[in-house]
Amino acid sequence: MTTKTSVHRIFNFSAGPAILPLSVVEEAQRDLVSLPGVGLSVLEISHRSKPFERILQEATADIRALAGIPDDYHVLFLQGGASLQFAMVPMNLIPPGGEADYIVTGTWSQKAVKEAARVGTVHVAASTQSENFTRIPRPDEIRLSGRGAYVHATSNNTIYGTEWREIPNVGDRPLVVDASSNIFSGPLDVARHALIYAGAQKNLGPAGVTLVIIRDDIARRSPSSIPTMLSYATHADNNSLYNTPPAFAIYVVGLVAKWLRREGGLEAIGRRNERKASQLYAEIDRTDFYRGHAQPESRSLMNVTFRLPSEALEKTFVADATAEGLDGLKGHRSVGGIRASIYNAFPEEGVDALAAFMREFERSHG
Amino acid sequence: MTTKTSVHRIFNFSAGPAILPLSVVEEAQRDLVSLPGVGLSVLEISHRSKPFERILQEATADIRALAGIPDDYHVLFLQGGASLQFAMVPMNLIPPGGEADYIVTGTWSQKAVKEAARVGTVHVAASTQSENFTRIPRPDEIRLSGRGAYVHATSNNTIYGTEWREIPNVGDRPLVVDASSNIFSGPLDVARHALIYAGAQKNLGPAGVTLVIIRDDIARRSPSSIPTMLSYATHADNNSLYNTPPAFAIYVVGLVAKWLRREGGLEAIGRRNERKASQLYAEIDRTDFYRGHAQPESRSLMNVTFRLPSEALEKTFVADATAEGLDGLKGHRSVGGIRASIYNAFPEEGVDALAAFMREFERSHG
Numbered sequence: 230m231t232t233k234t235s236v237h238r239i240f241n242f243s244a245g246p247a248i249l250p251l252s253v254v255e256e257a258q259r260d261l262v263s264l265p266g267v268g269l270s271v272l273e274i275s276h277r278s279k280p281f282e283r284i285l286q287e288a289t290a291d292i293r294a295l296a297g298i299p300d301d302y303h304v305l306f307l308q309g310g311a312s313l314q315f316a317m318v319p320m321n322l323i324p325p326g327g328e329a330d331y332i333v334t335g336t337w338s339q340k341a342v343k344e345a346a347r348v349g350t351v352h353v354a355a356s357t358q359s360e361n362f363t364r365i366p367r368p369d370e371i372r373l374s375g376r377g378a379y380v381h382a383t384s385n386n387t388i389y390g391t392e393w394r395e396i397p398n399v400g401d402r403p404l405v406v407d408a409s410s411n412i413f414s415g416p417l418d419v420a421r422h423a424l425i426y427a428g429a430q431k432n433l434g435p436a437g438v439t440l441v442i443i444r445d446d447i448a449r450r451s452p453s454s455i456p457t458m459l460s461y462a463t464h465a466d467n468n469s470l471y472n473t474p475p476a477f478a479i480y481v482v483g484l485v486a487k488w489l490r491r492e493g494g495l496e497a498i499g500r501r502n503e504r505k506a507s508q509l510y511a512e513i514d515r516t517d518f519y520r521g522h523a524q525p526e527s528r529s530l531m532n533v534t535f536r537l538p539s540e541a542l543e544k545t546f547v548a549d550a551t552a553e554g555l556d557g558l559k560g561h562r563s564v565g566g567i568r569a570s571i572y573n574a575f576p577e578e579g580v581d582a583l584a585a586f587m588r589e590f591e592r593s594h595g
Numbered sequence: 596m597t598t599k600t601s602v603h604r605i606f607n608f609s610a611g612p613a614i615l616p617l618s619v620v621e622e623a624q625r626d627l628v629s630l631p632g633v634g635l636s637v638l639e640i641s642h643r644s645k646p647f648e649r650i651l652q653e654a655t656a657d658i659r660a661l662a663g664i665p666d667d668y669h670v671l672f673l674q675g676g677a678s679l680q681f682a683m684v685p686m687n688l689i690p691p692g693g694e695a696d697y698i699v700t701g702t703w704s705q706k707a708v709k710e711a712a713r714v715g716t717v718h719v720a721a722s723t724q725s726e727n728f729t730r731i732p733r734p735d736e737i738r739l740s741g742r743g744a745y746v747h748a749t750s751n752n753t754i755y756g757t758e759w760r761e762i763p764n765v766g767d768r769p770l771v772v773d774a775s776s777n778i779f780s781g782p783l784d785v786a787r788h789a790l791i792y793a794g795a796q797k798n799l800g801p802a803g804v805t806l807v808i809i810r811d812d813i814a815r816r817s818p819s820s821i822p823t824m825l826s827y828a829t830h831a832d833n834n835s836l837y838n839t840p841p842a843f844a845i846y847v848v849g850l851v852a853k854w855l856r857r858e859g860g861l862e863a864i865g866r867r868n869e870r871k872a873s874q875l876y877a878e879i880d881r882t883d884f885y886r887g888h889a890q891p892e893s894r895s896l897m898n899v900t901f902r903l904p905s906e907a908l909e910k911t912f913v914a915d916a917t918a919e920g921l922d923g924l925k926g927h928r929s930v931g932g933i934r935a936s937i938y939n940a941f942p943e944e945g946v947d948a949l950a951a952f953m954r955e956f957e958r959s960h961g
Binding site for chain 1: 610621623634635640642678686706801803821842
């Protein structure tokens with residue numbers, strides 16, 4: 230493509246919406262005015278048309294193949310992001326007068342708790358809030374109520390840079406996971422989950438579509454009293470076509486799923502993510518100049534959070550990095566400092582560039 | 596652009612997602628890999644970044660200027676389409692034990708009624724269902740309950756090809772309008788509405804974003820008990836940035852708003868839409884071979900619905916038209932026959948082509 234060499238692109242460490250594979254963006258660009266063999270833009274085609282049906286089917290099939298999703302799970306493309314899932318999960322799954330268990334590992338877990346508490350009783354099964362969410366709870370710290378309709382967990386905590394390294398053991402309770410910030414970043418045992426949801430804009434595609442992977446018996450629990458659009462049963466029964474879906478975002482998610490398969494699938498991408506994160510954590514561990522926020526055993530492969538000796542130095546770090554084309558490194562205000570988000574599509578050269586920048590910055594300011 | 600001459604594009608009569616201005620799609624294509632001056636794709640930039648803030652501000656400002664939206668109205672970009680608005684409107688606006696008036700002019704009005712009935716009492720103020728929705732109710736047919744928290748109407752009925760030519764007179768009751776299929780197709784007196792909502796995918800942009808124009812005092816009625824994401828107050832207070840918005844869809848809506856302003860604004864586009872629709876209705880009125888579904892006084896400028904002497908001829912009509920690059924003309928099953936959707940972005944050449952095809956088809960099959 231002629232655009233490849235002519236456009237200026239920088240390294241995007243944004244926590245989300247986040248970087249996409251360049252080949253995906255280039256394919257979307259090439260076909261944006263006219264889908265090959267269709268003669269219309271993907272932005273314009275009817276969601277009931279054959280070309281869109283094929284796009285939806287292929288995206289679903291590629292996601293199923295990628296994550297080895299069992300046949301009794303639906304793959305749904307919804308709207309509203311994880312924030313709307315925070316409400317949909319309890320509205321669909323907590324029975325009248327019922328309760329649910331929540332494991333609280335950060336701001337997003339807390340928001341999920343807040344919405345569930347409008348619907349039923351929330352039992353906080355574990356929380357690391359008193360330690361400013363620097364770690365994931367140990368298995369022995371998780372105390373389930375025994376009466377919860379499900380157990381909710383956040384698999385990766387973008388703000389704090391912590392991540393579950395193993396799926397929490399919840400026995401026979403249905404496990405519901407907000408995987409917005411690490412979905413498909415490594416192998417995934419779908420069968421151990423009742424429901425997985427993820428806003429697309431970190432590891433899957435552009436903002437505007439939410440992937441929901443839900444076991445059929447769980448989708449059947451939706452009470453008929455809730456709004457039609459908020460019922461998992463509605464979307465499962467209509468294969469995400471109850472109303473007009475976010476067609477373009479689904480199309481791009483499909484391209485990303487194909488890219489992940491071409492890259493070798495979840496095992497391969499998981500190894501690459503380990504390599505990328507290790508390189509940055511090695512820079513942090515090498516010196517006292519950088520201090521990681523997350524406890525080592527809870528470190529995220531997606532979001533690497535660290536502090537510098539002073540806030541003034543942190544400001545200089547972000548400004549100098551931006552000037553060198555390393556964009557989006559400012560940490561969230563809850564943690565401060567630096568956050569490097571290095572999702573699936575973030576290239577290894579960008580990690581090399583940041584590691585080199587960290588060494589050089591320490592040398593000149595340490 | 597080199598793509599302009601090399602790509603194959605057809606005339607898209609789809610009811611929605613529907614045609615976009617070619618210049619808008621070409622601009623989106625040109626900048627898709629790297630927004631000028633940014634170095635990242637609009638698919639990848641943080642919704643908290645300066646470039647996206649500018650996109651959101653410009654889209655809002657262009658929409659405000661285009662429709663002369665008074666200062667006490669919010670312009671919001673939400674998700675979930677009109678289908679989610681069917682639930683949000685009553686959840687936000689019907690008080691406990693309260694009721695609302697609904698004017699029923701088609702399938703979409705009926706769906707809105709169904710969702711409102713989960714929340715409160717629905718008073719059907721008028722309905723043309725017994726006439727298969729061939730017309731809009733006359734002013735003297737509308738009987739308001741007098742106790743409704745608002746009056747809901749559907750301004751254009753895609754399936755039936757009917758449209759309100761004047762805003763329904765509801766006295767001092769707040770008027771809520773689903774304008775999904777004719778928003779910005781002509782002059783709009785926003786001040787006579789309490790709330791206007793529209794899925795973008797017909798006249799505004801791609802699927803995946805819903806425009807909501809809401810008066811501030813109406814947005815303040817949201818009860819704190821409803822899910823955060825379903826509260827108009829949430830989105831009004833956060834300027835559509837409570838959570839990650841559908842950034843790309845908003846960007847394209849912004850480009851469409853700029854295009855509408857360049858084309859001369861709503862007066863000019865309204866005159867063009869009158870011209871386009873008149874040309875097709877003239878073909879229908881010229882002969883008994885074609886029979887319009889909508890009563891003449893209720894005819895839509897957006898969706899022209901008509902029948903042929905037999906279903907067999909209708910099938911041939913659609914097949915032959917498709918072969919000539921006139922796509923998406925099959926009518927909805929509730930009406931049958933033909934539906935030509937000719938939204939704002941549908942070009943006059945396409946209307947000329949369909950009119951010529953109608954004459955030729957009648958000549959060879961009449």
